[in-house]
Amino acid sequence: MIPDLSNASPDETPDGDRYIVPGLIRGLAILEGFSQNNPEQSLAAIARDTGLPRATVFRILHTLEVAGYLERNPARKTFRLGNRVLRLGYNALSGRSLRDIATPILERLRDETGCTTHLVVREGTDVVYIARCLGATRVDSLIGVGTRLPAHATVIGRTLLSHMPLPDVVRLYDGYDFPTYTDATPADLGELVAQLEADRPQRSLASWGYFEPDVASIAAPVRNRAGIAEAAVNAICSLDAYDRAALEDVVRVRVENAAEEISVALGYQG
Template identity: 60%
Template sequence: MIEKAGGNTAEMDDRYLVPGLMRGLSILESFNRDRQEQTMAQMAKNVGLSRSTTFRLVYTLEAIGYLDRVGSGKSYRLGTKVLELGYSFLSGRELVDVARPLLEKLRDETSCSTHLVVREGVDIVYIARCSGNTRLVSGITVGTRLPAHATVSGRTILAHMPIGDIVGLYENYEFRRYTDSTITSLGELVIQLEKDRYKSSLISWGYFEPNIASIAAPVFNRASVIEASVIATCPIETYSKDAFESEIRIKVEKTAANISLALGYQPKQL
């Protein structure tokens, strides 16, 4: 009987185990947050293998991209193949499954209702919702559709699309006014999206619904393409405008960033 990952045990026939593969994986598992680079001697010591065996394993892992040599020195670090495996696993999970626990955490931290939306044509569609602890009475449910141009959650997604795609979507669109702040023409929309593109989140203080405050932040996928947006909403009287635009904004942006990372997104290094 051997212990499987996650602490489960199961009867397994040792005849079918591949010791060389297990030793190679133990080399990879010896790297962690506090041990990001190791020499061959350190790996041999940490996994309890001879130096000759470690040499062959490291040589093979480096050849196929699972270990990278650091510069021209004797140290190694995990290679891009390991990262690709992780990203492939995470990005293969359903978007809602990845987002839900983070939306629940955001809801618990802010008392706001939290949502995840995606774009379908000129609309946004709610695909996840966690009801908040405020007195917000809302008709929003999973499956609700709203006009993308008239909501900060929709503009958050549109702002990260090519302008040519925006023109194609809206050149024959009949813009409807919902409040005095609603965009009502393609030209106005393009100008606004150019401004929105450089913001880490968008805030609505009665922009779509007069008594509702909202913050939306973008979610990107592994290909750095906009995937969705995260929204937190509450009655305007729940927070002061300053608190909403500072404390709550930071939490919404962090949630969106964490969902993006879980989907395999790699932020550009400045």
């Protein structure tokens, strides 16, 4: 419950601090009440949860809406966080590196799934692994930070290639000698383009022994403020660690959520 400090004297504010702005405290507390599990709230619900008068809550919500920190859904008579809140997060994090932003999210994804998690960026026709969080499940993989792998032969690489304009992909692979690693590896530009066209509509890609025969993987793109797929994350495990359906249903959602969280931290508002 938030105390209604509308008419409070300095002695009645926290610690008797005369410089505290009560309305700001109440507004910030209301913003903190929105979460992934509670993304939309009505005025009545906020008044109930905070213990503030409805008239006070109405004025705060209206102020936050006008300032862009909340958005109103007229049909449902609810509020949700606005884009300005996301920009605040971006401005605070913009001085940090992509790896710094992603690592705690990769660690949480690792803890949630037991899988080893990675962050990669593309350099030419390769992907470069720039972060790794080692999981609890046994996985016979030689991938570590600094590893370079051919993008066309890995699901995490295809994740990035599929979000490039097709003419750029064609130029990138013009004259390229396609090494193959499994029967699923595209052997030429035509096969790669066909695969990427199938990949493009999907939010994430799943691999069941696509690059390393004993390793399963789920990968999803990370977008920057301009909406460009700047990086990708994945979760990998041995084939016997998960039932295939569970990997593609349960782990997939968590990987997509992690990629989205990193993207939002980078300023993506799609």
